[in-house]
Amino acid sequence: xxxxxxxxxxxxxxLAMLGAExxxxxxxxxxxxxxxxxxxxxxxxxxxDNSNSQSDPLIVTDAGATTNFVYxxxxxxxxxxxxxxxxxFVEVVPKEGESTAEFNAEKFSCISGIAATCSTVGVTEIPAxxxxxxxxxxxxxxxxxxxxxxxxxxxxxxxxxxxxxxxPGALVLLFVGLVSxxxxxxxxxxxxxx
Numbered sequence: 001x002x003x004x005x006x007x008x009x010x011x012x013x014x015l016a017m018l019g020a021e022x023x024x025x026x027x028x029x030x031x032x033x034x035x036x037x038x039x040x041x042x043x044x045x046x047x048x049d050n051s052n053s054q055s056d057p058l059i060v061t062d063a064g065a066t067t068n069f070v071y072x073x074x075x076x077x078x079x080x081x082x083x084x085x086x087x088x089f090v091e092v093v094p095k096e097g098e099s100t101a102e103f104n105a106e107k108f109s110c111i112s113g114i115a116a117t118c119s120t121v122g123v124t125e126i127p128a129x130x131x132x133x134x135x136x137x138x139x140x141x142x143x144x145x146x147x148x149x150x151x152x153x154x155x156x157x158x159x160x161x162x163x164x165x166x167x168p169g170a171l172v173l174l175f176v177g178l179v180s181x182x183x184x185x186x187x188x189x190x191x192x193x194x
Contacts, residue, residue, distance in 0.1 A: 032062060032165050034092060034118075034131050035111040039162040044070035048088075049081055054121055057089035057130055058163060061096070062103060066162040071155045084153030086135035089121065090163055093128045100127045114154050114161070 048058055049072040060067045072081030094103040108129045110118040115133035123130045135151040155161060 031107045031109070032092070033109050033111055034060075034090060035164050036088065036090070036113040036115060036133050036161050037164070038114055039066075039068050039160040041160065043068045043162070044073075044160045047071070047073050050085060052085070052087075052089055054089050054130070054132070055124055057091040057124065059091050059093060060163045060165055061094070062092050062098060062106070062165055063095045064166050066164045068160055068162045070158065070160045072157050081157040084156040086138075086151035086153045086155075088115070088133045088155070088161070089130060090133065091123060091125075091128050091130040092165055093125070103127045116151070116154070 045067060046058075046069045048069050052058065058069055071085060092108060094100065104127055108120075108131075110120070110131045110133075112118045112133060116136045118131050118133045121130050121132045134149075135154040138150040138152055140147045141149040141151075
């Protein structure tokens with residue numbers, strides 16, 4: 001009897017590990033959530049300036065890591081970034097080896113992080129998903145606005161922003177599966193005792 005239980009646990013663990021990658025793209029809770037946050041100095045990998053727009057977004061890959069960018073580095077003389085920036089566009093593209101079907105099966109969402117709000121916008125390439133992160137609205141942000149909205153700056157020159165696109169890892173999925181299996185076992189024991 002104990003051998004059968006051990007065999008069942010080993011089978012569940014093996015299936016959880018094999019199915020971890022597929023589970024990431026099933027539109028269930030745990031799908032990618034794009035967020036931005038400030039990063040400590042020295043972790044910049046790329047840069048961007050006031051040319052950042054819906055048609056010229058920051059590009060990040062659909063991976064479980066954080067990509068860091070410095071806003072308008074001070075050594076770039078031709079970029080006017082003295083007033084900071086209140087709107088950042090970020091586009092997520094498939095990671096290496098990820099098929100279009102896998103990417104499109106994921107349900108992306110965003111958390112505003114250091115910005116005031118975030119929302120999806122139209123993409124510049126397919127497959128991709130694009131988000132805009134805005135500071136606090138200053139003017140013309142209503143649905144019937146007669147001009148371009150103006151947002152308060154939430155990044156200043158030299159600030160480093162980390163763009164995260166986390167997905168659940170295999171170990172997290174394995175842990176969830178084992179906890180569920182333990183809960184079922186406890187429940188069965190309670191029913192058997194009663």
